[in-house]
Amino acid sequence: MRRVLGTVLCVVAAGRLAAQEPAPAGLWGEVSILFARQAVADQQELAGSWWGAGLEGTWGHLSLGVRGYTGTAGSGVDQRRMSLGDARVRVRVRPWLALGLEGDALRSAEPGDTSLWRMAGPTAAVTAGLGVSGLTASAEGTYFAVTGVSGLDPLAHSARLEVGMEYAPGALPVGLRLAFRRQMFEFSDARAAESLGGVTLSVRARLFGH
Numbered sequence: 366m367r368r369v370l371g372t373v374l375c376v377v378a379a380g381r382l383a384a385q386e387p388a389p390a391g392l393w394g395e396v397s398i399l400f401a402r403q404a405v406a407d408q409q410e411l412a413g414s415w416w417g418a419g420l421e422g423t424w425g426h427l428s429l430g431v432r433g434y435t436g437t438a439g440s441g442v443d444q445r446r447m448s449l450g451d452a453r454v455r456v457r458v459r460p461w462l463a464l465g466l467e468g469d470a471l472r473s474a475e476p477g478d479t480s481l482w483r484m485a486g487p488t489a490a491v492t493a494g495l496g497v498s499g500l501t502a503s504a505e506g507t508y509f510a511v512t513g514v515s516g517l518d519p520l521a522h523s524a525r526l527e528v529g530m531e532y533a534p535g536a537l538p539v540g541l542r543l544a545f546r547r548q549m550f551e552f553s554d555a556r557a558a559e560s561l562g563g564v565t566l567s568v569r570a571r572l573f574g575h
Contacts, residue, residue, distance in 0.1 A: 391574025395419040395432070397567035399546075401447070403438050404560045411438035411445065417565075423574070426457045428465075448472040453488060463490045467507050469523075471561075473516075480516025482550075484509035484523055499534045503544075521553040529565070538571035 399415040415436030422429050433450040448471070455465030468485040490505035509523040529544025547562035 389574055390424050391422070392572045393421045393569050394572050395421070395567050395569045397434075397542075397565055399434050399436070399563050399565045401434075401436070401438055401561065401563040403445075403447075403562075409440055409443065411440050411443065413438040413447070415447065415449070417449075417567075428455045428457070428463070429453070430455075444475065446474040455488065455490065461492050464488070467509075468512075469509060478516065480518050481514070482511065482518070482520050482523075483513035485512050486510050495530070499540075500530065500532050502528075502530050504528045519553040521551045523548060523550045525549075531569075533569070540569040542567040542569060 395418060397417045397419070399417060401413055401415050403411040405411065413436050415434040417432060417434035419430060419432030421431075429452075431450075431452045433448070435446075435448045438445050438447050449469070451467055451469040453465055453467035455463040457463045465488050466485065467488040468483070470484075471482045473480050486507060486509040488505060488507040490503060492501050492503045494500070495502055505527050507525045509525070511520050511522055514520050525546065525548035527544055527546040529542055531540050531542040533540030542565070544565045544567070545562070546565060547560060550559045550561070552558070
């Protein structure tokens with residue numbers, strides 16, 4: 366399945382790139398806060414605030430990005446230390462569409478149990494202007510196959526959806542983004558699916574480029 370998806374991405378990208386003007390090279394930095402909520406298998410809901418940072422570089426039609434968050438999620442006496450990181454590569458095949466691959470790692474630590482989930486899979490992102498200069502909407506979806514699990518949880522696969530808006534005035538090298546994300550985790554045993562989501566507020570700054 367992953368080979369088929371990879372082949373489709375390559376074919377689509379190769380057929381569309383020739384008709385587009387490449388974007389100028391640039392590098393963006395980002396700091397953010399994620400107001401996270403995690404629903405776990407025993408019907409308990411955990412909440413917390415996670416701080417994050419990221420970098421994204423663009424070269425023509427290609428973009429590379431890394432991002433990470435860390436914080437706690439808890440409810441009453443149950444507290445977990447969480448770390449989330451991702452890396453992605455995308456090719457813009459249309460001015461409004463980018464396709465690529467992403468890898469994620471999610472670490473959860475609590476007394477008596479530490480788990481680490483490593484995932485990778487295809488991703489797609491779309492953008493659209495909202496009729497105001499510098500204001501855009503975006504949506505992205507990613508399907509993850511599990512590449513490695515450490516701990517007691519028999520994770521099978523995962524999927525994530527993220528939608529948001531960004532305001533980046535052309536005269537300034539900064540932007541502000543507000544997004545909602547939700548990721549589902551399915552297990553190979555009989556337990557119920559878990560979810561991780563929340564609202565992200567980010568400030569982006571152009572470090573160099575146009």
